[in-house]
Amino acid sequence: MSVIALSPTDLGICAGLVLALAGLSHRLRLGLGRRLLVAGLRSAVQLGLLGMILRFLFTQAHPALIALLALVMLLVAGYEVVARQQRRLRGPWSFGIGTASMFLSSFTVTLLALTVIVGPDPWYTPQYLIPLLGMLLGNSMNGIAISLDQLTRAAWQQRPVIEGRLMLGQDWDQAIGELRRDALRSGLIPIINAMTTAGVVSLPGMMTGQILGGSPPMEAAKYQLMILFLIAAGTGFGAVAAVWLGSRRLFDERQRLRLDRLAPLKAK
Amino acid sequence: MGRLRLRGLGCAPLDPVELDIGPGECVTLSGPSGSGKTLLLRAIADLDPHTGEALLDESRQTDLPGPDWRRRVGLLPAESTWWGERVREHFPGAPDGLLEALGLDPGCLDWGLPRLSSGERQRLALARLLSRAPQALLLDEPTASLDADNAARVETLIAAYRNRHAAPVLWVSHDATQRARVADRRLSIRQRRLVEETP
Numbered sequence: 001m002s003v004i005a006l007s008p009t010d011l012g013i014c015a016g017l018v019l020a021l022a023g024l025s026h027r028l029r030l031g032l033g034r035r036l037l038v039a040g041l042r043s044a045v046q047l048g049l050l051g052m053i054l055r056f057l058f059t060q061a062h063p064a065l066i067a068l069l070a071l072v073m074l075l076v077a078g079y080e081v082v083a084r085q086q087r088r089l090r091g092p093w094s095f096g097i098g099t100a101s102m103f104l105s106s107f108t109v110t111l112l113a114l115t116v117i118v119g120p121d122p123w124y125t126p127q128y129l130i131p132l133l134g135m136l137l138g139n140s141m142n143g144i145a146i147s148l149d150q151l152t153r154a155a156w157q158q159r160p161v162i163e164g165r166l167m168l169g170q171d172w173d174q175a176i177g178e179l180r181r182d183a184l185r186s187g188l189i190p191i192i193n194a195m196t197t198a199g200v201v202s203l204p205g206m207m208t209g210q211i212l213g214g215s216p217p218m219e220a221a222k223y224q225l226m227i228l229f230l231i232a233a234g235t236g237f238g239a240v241a242a243v244w245l246g247s248r249r250l251f252d253e254r255q256r257l258r259l260d261r262l263a264p265l266k267a268k
Numbered sequence: 269m270g271r272l273r274l275r276g277l278g279c280a281p282l283d284p285v286e287l288d289i290g291p292g293e294c295v296t297l298s299g300p301s302g303s304g305k306t307l308l309l310r311a312i313a314d315l316d317p318h319t320g321e322a323l324l325d326e327s328r329q330t331d332l333p334g335p336d337w338r339r340r341v342g343l344l345p346a347e348s349t350w351w352g353e354r355v356r357e358h359f360p361g362a363p364d365g366l367l368e369a370l371g372l373d374p375g376c377l378d379w380g381l382p383r384l385s386s387g388e389r390q391r392l393a394l395a396r397l398l399s400r401a402p403q404a405l406l407l408d409e410p411t412a413s414l415d416a417d418n419a420a421r422v423e424t425l426i427a428a429y430r431n432r433h434a435a436p437v438l439w440v441s442h443d444a445t446q447r448a449r450v451a452d453r454r455l456s457i458r459q460r461r462l463v464e465e466t467p
Binding site: 160161163164165166167168169178252254255256257258 | 400
């Protein structure tokens, strides 16, 4: 079985649907028409570019080029984590903590998957490395962004409680422990939900893609399962690291709560 | 034994503060809203960044880890906060005699937090602090939401505590008659400085 290639007309029909939706949004005055078009255009340009870059990479398979692409993906994900914070840590901290946690979790898990589990030769074969890393980065980015956002918001709102605990002589770890657990729960719920409904309510994207691409359904299921487990681990460990580092940064060396280290509320 | 000394302790609205409070001495502090009373207490408890130094006996604030210092120099905030489901979770052990001395039902340890009135919260917050046996007390309007009887109980309990433990007390109070009752020395804030209170 081989893939049925999509023609420009095929894609044009799909794009027409989005255009129609934008038209409807305009009629209903949802104010989303423009954003819908921009987002659609962005996805077209980004995916087109990615397709071209990957085609080039797959023929070259030069380690330096692959490393460069991985680095760009990581930095963009780090930027995205910052953009999703309502009250982010000032200075390089928000970006640094997000990026470092994603690097630690996504890159290690991808490396493990490539060397121990899938085992392509060489291990950095881009057909395997780039999609795996992309899925891990994308998901751990979500988990880390949600957790950090929840942590800093809760710290801001619950300042009197945290300081009340400090006044009684608790250390920073105890004073913010509850908030940290809440933040981690929020970050991990999406992947837990995804595993819970996988294959029953939703047909996960990767499996769909492989089946459309002609893979036997059982193989697609096994790959999907591997990915779900890796994503759960990557997201979980990444969020734990990010929340720990983030909560540490909210206190100084005297274990005082330092909300002045959070940037002012972003106008939305 | 305890002697609380402030050496050039500086926080935003005040000029650097020099102050000695001897063992068992009670110093009251008054002044208009926003004059820096609460910020001074917070700086002494090392909750905000500040300049200068505070000492309890020979221990300098900066020589001790923050939590150790705050366990010794206990701050009672004007608004208490609670995080557990029940009152008991906020106490390190059994608060021997403290609840009775404050006119509280000893059974209230098993109450849920929403059930407490503001006056009960304020008294429980004091019991919660004293049950950790701090060596010095910083009190921010500890009787603000109490009726006369309960305010008297609080005053009696604090007097007993500072006598028994020779604990220095810095007490912020808006009530001139209360200040006259409890203070060994009365200070107020005038033009960014601590001065002796004049009637």
